Amino acid sequence: LAVNGNAPQEADVPPTSKPRSRVKALPRLNAEESVHHNVVVQPEEKASSGGKPEVKEDDKNVLDAPAPNLEESPGELGKPVVLPKQMSPEMKKAVDDGWTKNAFNQYVSDLISVHRTLPDPRDAWCKDSARYSNDLPKTDVIICFHNEAWSVLLRTVHSVLDRSPSELIGKIILVDDYSDMRKYQSSSLPTHCHSICLALAAHLKKQLEDYFASYSKVEIVRGPQREGLIRARLLGAKYAKSPVITYLDSHCECAEGWLEPLLDRIARNSTTVVCPVIDVIDDTTLEFHYRDSSGVNVGGFDWNLQFSWHAVPEREKKRHSSTSEPVYSPTMAGGLFSIDRKFFERLGTYDSGFDIWGGENLELSFKTWMCGGTLEIVPCSHVGHIFRKRSPYKWRTGVNVLKKNSVRLAEVWMDDYSKYYYQRIGNDKGDFGDVSDRLKLREDLQCKSFKWYLDNIYPELFIPGDAVANGEIRNLGYGGRTCLDSPSGRRNLKKAVGLYPCHKQGGNQYWMLSKTGEIRRDTACLDYAGKDVILFGCHGSKGNQVSVCGLLTVCLIYFVPFVQFWTYREGTKQLHHGSSGKCLAINQSKDKLVMEECDSGVLRQQWLMENYDSS
Numbered sequence: 001l002a003v004n005g006n007a008p009q010e011a012d013v014p015p016t017s018k019p020r021s022r023v024k025a026l027p028r029l030n031a032e033e034s035v036h037h038n039v040v041v042q043p044e045e046k047a048s049s050g051g052k053p054e055v056k057e058d059d060k061n062v063l064d065a066p067a068p069n070l071e072e073s074p075g076e077l078g079k080p081v082v083l084p085k086q087m088s089p090e091m092k093k094a095v096d097d098g099w100t101k102n103a104f105n106q107y108v109s110d111l112i113s114v115h116r117t118l119p120d121p122r123d124a125w126c127k128d129s130a131r132y133s134n135d136l137p138k139t140d141v142i143i144c145f146h147n148e149a150w151s152v153l154l155r156t157v158h159s160v161l162d163r164s165p166s167e168l169i170g171k172i173i174l175v176d177d178y179s180d181m182r183k184y185q186s187s188s189l190p191t192h193c194h195s196i197c198l199a200l201a202a203h204l205k206k207q208l209e210d211y212f213a214s215y216s217k218v219e220i221v222r223g224p225q226r227e228g229l230i231r232a233r234l235l236g237a238k239y240a241k242s243p244v245i246t247y248l249d250s251h252c253e254c255a256e257g258w259l260e261p262l263l264d265r266i267a268r269n270s271t272t273v274v275c276p277v278i279d280v281i282d283d284t285t286l287e288f289h290y291r292d293s294s295g296v297n298v299g300g301f302d303w304n305l306q307f308s309w310h311a312v313p314e315r316e317k318k319r320h321s322s323t324s325e326p327v328y329s330p331t332m333a334g335g336l337f338s339i340d341r342k343f344f345e346r347l348g349t350y351d352s353g354f355d356i357w358g359g360e361n362l363e364l365s366f367k368t369w370m371c372g373g374t375l376e377i378v379p380c381s382h383v384g385h386i387f388r389k390r391s392p393y394k395w396r397t398g399v400n401v402l403k404k405n406s407v408r409l410a411e412v413w414m415d416d417y418s419k420y421y422y423q424r425i426g427n428d429k430g431d432f433g434d435v436s437d438r439l440k441l442r443e444d445l446q447c448k449s450f451k452w453y454l455d456n457i458y459p460e461l462f463i464p465g466d467a468v469a470n471g472e473i474r475n476l477g478y479g480g481r482t483c484l485d486s487p488s489g490r491r492n493l494k495k496a497v498g499l500y501p502c503h504k505q506g507g508n509q510y511w512m513l514s515k516t517g518e519i520r521r522d523t524a525c526l527d528y529a530g531k532d533v534i535l536f537g538c539h540g541s542k543g544n545q546v547s548v549c550g551l552l553t554v555c556l557i558y559f560v561p562f563v564q565f566w567t568y569r570e571g572t573k574q575l576h577h578g579s580s581g582k583c584l585a586i587n588q589s590k591d592k593l594v595m596e597e598c599d600s601g602v603l604r605q606q607w608l609m610e611n612y613d614s615s
């Protein structure tokens with residue numbers, strides 16, 4: 001997807017493991033003395049008086065000062081930092097280590113100032129301060145981390161301090177979820193640091209507490225054991241006193257003006273839970289990719305209980321006159337949001353039976369809507385996040401925590417619809433612990449039903465029980481033994497749909513024909529645009545506007561007519577395709593699906609749809 005749409009740029013990073021400082025206006029310091037500074041000159045390099053103002057050395061408030069304007073430094077204004085193709089063996093090792101530990105390019109992050117600047121993403125609509133209440137509530141910001149890279153964690157905190165009105169921040173509560181990497185006790189100076197990072201690296205010799213000692217707003221809480229992000233967030237919440245709680249992941253960067261639009265929604269209605277637009281910080285170059293308000297997505301989920309992004313539905317667009325206005329979202333991604341502290345407590349915060357990672361975002365989303373609140377994405381508020389392709393830390397051995405969390409979620413909140421999730425996990429719920437407290441909470445709060453939520457808040461979600469036909473799709477030609485057969489995972493999209501002897505085991509031969517003419521499984525739909533018959537992300541709009549969304553990234557919008565619209569002609573047993581007017585068939589060499597001019601006499605064009613309900 002187009003997240004990384006920009007052409008790669010060669011950044012100004014020297015190819016050796018000892019980069020030269022490019023900041024020459026500063027007094028010469030040795031590395032040990034430099035700890036309070038954001039910028040230093042490498043000891044071996046002579047300082048020159050290049051015309052820029054000097055930074056005073058003794059001033060520990062330097063830490064609180066806004067970022068010096070170092071436009072030429074790596075990554076400033078959110079620009080990408082691209083490492084040279086040729087690297088010394090030491091540098092390559094350092095880069096690889098960074099990837100292994102973090103699942104993003106820590107080496108590049110270490111080259112970038114922890115105070116780096118970002119461009120201002122807001123449009124004029126958002127900048128009009130008259131839109132926001134002048135009596136905004138304060139928020140505490142809770143950031144949980146487990147073995148987070150230092151430069152990334154510090155940049156997260158500084159982005160909050162540097163780009164929020166001080167009077168709106170109560171405390172920044174850093175919850176260390178039992179990080180066990182050596183660097184959290186002590187660390188030696190990384191050899192690959194840019195001069196900006198050397199100062200930071202010197203700090204690594206000390207504890208996080210020392211680093212933030214002069215920051216009265218920052219409080220550090222250390223968990224006594226590994227709790228996972230959900231209970232770590234709950235631990236942080238115990239220290240929160242401000243009327244609003246804001247959660248951020250430990251690898252974020254808040255952009256200019258991110259906070260006011262969030263707090264404003266809560267000031268107007270304390271049951272509104274709000275999320276910023278999550279911009280993508282590239283995992284390789286740390287480039288900050290903005291998404292403008294026309295590209296805002298909302299959250300959904302599928303019956304595997306996995307979160308997914310979707311374009312803002314038409315029904316929602318109609319409620320607004322500007323794309324900058326907050327939009328309703330069925331679910332949240334989970335990591336970045338603000339909530340009224342009392343409302344969070346009333347909702348029973350998180351289910352503390354959730355372990356390590358996952359599912360908590362859907363729990364909070366479902367109960368927000370079902371128990372009287374509203375969940376919104378606020379296009380004026382931008383926070384970047386490093387999306388990773390894998391999880392870098394250990395979860396638990398011997399337990400599938402994501403499944404356990406999801407089963408608890410389904411048991412408590414999804415009523416009879418939980419069966420669709422259970423079908424996906426082979427109806428094996430495993431040991432999910434006791435949920436009676438959570439059921440009582442739902443009862444006490446008199447929350448609405450899951451059906452109400454689906455009908456009113458997420459009508460776009462396909463309900464497996466609504467299918468016109470479900471099961472195998474069997475061809476009647478060649479002895480009637482061949483079925484449509486394809487995996488529907490994200491990786492299999494855009495590939496030609498396969499054929500296989502029918503096996504009656506469901507799996508890759510389980511299809512549903514929806515009332516709107518899709519042949520689908522999960523979010524994959526049978527699609528024909530003139531070449532092969534493929535699986536493609538279902539767009540739910542027959543023709544017209546099509547949006548295809550990547551997991552936790554962005555949606556692309558384009559136009560294709562009726563490519564996913566099929567009609568089953570029960571009489572002739574043909575599967576007729578919407579935009580082409582052709583019929584689905586197996587070719588004459590029996591090895592491929594093809595689209596042909598419809599001819600009711602041709603057996604290769606005839607199909608049996610299992611459990612077809614003609615009413």
Ligand code: UD2
Nearest residue numbers: 144145146177228229232249250333334335336356358359
């Ligand atoms: C998404 C959410 C994340 C969380 C997660 C699970 C966004 C951008 N991210 O995945 O916030 O809701 O889904 O549903 O919405 N952490 C701990 N202890 C642990 C594991 C993680 O403190 O045992 C921290 C971690 O350092 C990070 C945060 O929890 O700050 C979220 O973890 P993640 O970044 O691995 O999750 P992510 O972004 O893939």
Ligand code: MN
Nearest residue numbers: 249335385386
């Ligand atoms: Mn994250």
